[in-house]
Amino acid sequence: MGLSEYNVVIDGFATTLQLSDEDAKARGLVAAKAVTAPPNKARTRTRTKKV
Numbered sequence: 288m289g290l291s292e293y294n295v296v297i298d299g300f301a302t303t304l305q306l307s308d309e310d311a312k313a314r315g316l317v318a319a320k321a322v323t324a325p326p327n328k329a330r331t332r333t334r335t336k337k338v
Contacts, residue, residue, distance in 0.1 A: 293317070 290305040293316045306316070
């Protein structure tokens, strides 16, 4: 009886749960695929002056 990871959204926040297969099936969840990091939304610095 091993635990598997499941990605869920709770109150608008994405989180990963470790549940047994029986618990996940009772909640209607499917196994999580590889989690990728969200893209970095930070702006790159633009140069307006000569250095």
